[in-house]
Amino acid sequence: MPDAATVKSLVFAAITELLEDNSVSITDDTPLIGGESLLDSMRLVELCLALEDKSVELAFEFDWTSDTAMSKSRSMFRTAGSLAAEFINQMESQK
Amino acid sequence: MIVVTGASKGLGRGICDRLISKGFAVFGLARNAGELPFPSMRCDVSSYDDLKAVAQRLKKDGVRVDGLVNAAGIASMNLAVTTPPTVSQNIVHTNLLGTIYCCQQIAPLMLRNKAGSIINFSTIAVALGLKGESIYAASKAGVEGFTRAFAREMADFNINVNCIAPGPIDTDLLSGITSAQIEHIISQQIIPKQFTPDAVSDLVEILLDERSRSLSGQVLHVGGA
Numbered sequence: 001m002p003d004a005a006t007v008k009s010l011v012f013a014a015i016t017e018l019l020e021d022n023s024v025s026i027t028d029d030t031p032l033i034g035g036e037s038l039l040d041s042m043r044l045v046e047l048c049l050a051l052e053d054k055s056v057e058l059a060f061e062f063d064w065t066s067d068t069a070m071s072k073s074r075s076m077f078r079t080a081g082s083l084a085a086e087f088i089n090q091m092e093s094q095k
Numbered sequence: 096m097i098v099v100t101g102a103s104k105g106l107g108r109g110i111c112d113r114l115i116s117k118g119f120a121v122f123g124l125a126r127n128a129g130e131l132p133f134p135s136m137r138c139d140v141s142s143y144d145d146l147k148a149v150a151q152r153l154k155k156d157g158v159r160v161d162g163l164v165n166a167a168g169i170a171s172m173n174l175a176v177t178t179p180p181t182v183s184q185n186i187v188h189t190n191l192l193g194t195i196y197c198c199q200q201i202a203p204l205m206l207r208n209k210a211g212s213i214i215n216f217s218t219i220a221v222a223l224g225l226k227g228e229s230i231y232a233a234s235k236a237g238v239e240g241f242t243r244a245f246a247r248e249m250a251d252f253n254i255n256v257n258c259i260a261p262g263p264i265d266t267d268l269l270s271g272i273t274s275a276q277i278e279h280i281i282s283q284q285i286i287p288k289q290f291t292p293d294a295v296s297d298l299v300e301i302l303l304d305e306r307s308r309s310l311s312g313q314v315l316h317v318g319g320a
Contacts, residue, residue: 042252065200
């Protein structure tokens with residue numbers, strides 16, 4: 001199983017693939033929801049589906065419909081960093 | 096595969112039988128799904144965890160979901176002031192939250208295909224404002240509002256979301272309602288006659304058909320309102 005840094009880069013790459021301008025650099029603080037998000041709601045769902053596929057490749061199941069995902073105050077979609085952290089957390093908890 | 100809730104009896108069962116007779120693959124969900132003669136799974140639609148388990152199974156089995164028919168529902172004919180809170184909660188949990196939970200869990204399985212049809216169920220009691228059905232109508236008015244907004248959310252993914260609102264159809268839901276009350280409701284429909292479960296299955300078939308791709312966010316009243 002790849003290390004956390006590698007998986008984080010996979011998540012960031014999945015985000016980049018969905019941007020119209022994929023020269024944009026994704027950082028931990030890149031917002032995924034709200035007015036400053038680079039992704040519209042449709043792209044956000046597509047990102048979830050792409051991460052679902054990546055999780056299958058990594059032999060775990062990425063759940064993006066949990067309470068944590070849905071809750072706005074602590075949503076994993078706040079930023080690219082929080083999404084990557086949740087993805088890695090789910091991967092490690094299913095080892 | 097078409098996922099149908101409330102598959103063990105009433106409208107849901109009739110819809111399953113109709114779809115199977117027309118060559119659709121059906122996956123039924125019901126609280127007592129054990130002895131259904133088609134693929135099914137036990138599920139209480141008011142339980143988010145039950146629906147999550149259903150979605151996980153369908154995903155694990157690699158099932159392609161083309162449609163969702165949210166036919167599960169309960170009714171209670173009572174004045175609002177004489178309805179116990181637990182009954183009100185059950186009605187809202189099953190009819191409104193059950194529909195929302197099903198859509199939340201099953202729609203993601205359809206997003207990938209960028210095609211599909213979701214059919215929710217309301218009642219003519221919403222449009223007619225029927226006395227003695229205020230809580231039931233409130234739960235179904237919620238379903239109608241959810242349907243319209245959810246249809247917009249799904250439109251980007253080419254998934255249509257519509258709602259069928261039957262008048263008094265002869266099923267278990269009508270037990271406890273007198274024939275005089277049924278006649279009174281029917282008299283307020285645009286077409287003042289009692290329709291059969293077959294009429295509802297006809298509409299389900301139409302909404303699952305490619306030729307209804309231009310319809311989304313609509314409430315279709317059986318009998319007219």
